[in-house]
Amino acid sequence: MFDDFGWENLPPLLDGMLLTAFLVVTSGFLGTVLGFLLGLSRTAPSRIARIVSAVYIGFIRGQPVLIILFFAYYVIPLMFPAVSVSRGVTAIAGLSIYAAAYIAEIVRGSMLAVPAGQSEAAAALGMNFRQKLRYVVLPQALRIAVPPGIGFLVALVKATSLTSVIGFVELTRAGRITSTINQEPIATFLIVGALYFVICYPISMVGRWYERRLA
């Protein structure tokens, strides 16, 4: 089976893997920044901030990733008619929008997991909202957020495969192209699967290391 795979087909798969990793890093980063702000907004004193973030999170979490990607694919070019938006940008934007909603919930949940007494003790010392958040609640919440955050990152790796439908040649798409060339879909997708594992496993390992360190 692997004899007929044609090892000259491996470099395109590795390119696809790199692009998948690139998608995870970029959308993971942007999603974390945006998600962090949204998560904070969910607990902010401002009512408007709370409502806007709640609507965003509720709406995005109610959508399949695929629909978000289609939406990004068709809408972003309409929003910026002057520039030609590449598929990569569309893919990153779509995944970031998706990731932000989930990371926001992780951030919010982690902040709620910090006992109320911590915030009260900070308030009793005369700290304002920002000081409480920065010095007391967030340092504790972020530790709580790491394990579910890592779990989500692994889910994000797998969600990147959906960008193949908007024509972005990441690992899954590269696998489909290769399998039509060599007519060896089983061998090809076994290799694709192994390459996904190569990305995901180290991420899980970091998560496990972190949990051990906390324990």
Next chain:
Amino acid sequence: MNPIITVHDLHKNFGELEVLKGIDCVVEEYEVVCVVGPSGSGKSTFLRCLNLLESITSGSVTINGHELNDPKINLNTVRQDVGMVFQQFNVFPHMSALDNVMLAPTKVLKLSSSEARDRAMALLEKVGLTDKADVFPSKLSGGQNQRVAIARALAMQPQVMLFDEPTSALDPETVGEVLEVMKALAEESMTMVVVTHEMGFAREVADRVIFIDHGQIVEEGTPAEVFDSPQHERTQAFLSKVL
């Protein structure tokens, strides 16, 4: 006489439940007031209204001349003058004992870190924890954590200290060390309001004892008056159970 806390007709509802039903009370400077009463009587809620950790349903609380219900008030500024010690300590678990004490002086009062460190070390010495300065709360006993919490509150140099059942969550053998620290504070003329079940402490240290039941002050007076010759039958019934 210089009143630090003036409470007038304080009511507090949690939804339908009326927890405080009109409390009137004045705490003078240098006075130590112990608040006693059965569980669920509203004494902790009363204390938490004094720095607005609980919002006030109606009535007024004035701290150092600042009316807490005034919408224009800067609550954080008022709270800097009101130290609070909690039943569950609420020390910050992600920082050492020293950093717990230094945090508010550096971030809120904007002291330099050397000033804040000197102040914090002096307070840790006062509560007998100089050797634990770099230790994290998870490695300290309940009594030690509560003493860190007291030092942390004192670091803001408050005008009054509120204690919310400070020894109720402690192992019996560490209760004494916390009460000793509180007694020393009282002897230094700190103004204190202490919600407590430690009747021995109240009798020995308090200038005045307030007995609260069902959200009202039933009886108040010197420890001798309240403990030895309680006038009200609810006070008598309560004291017969705890003394």
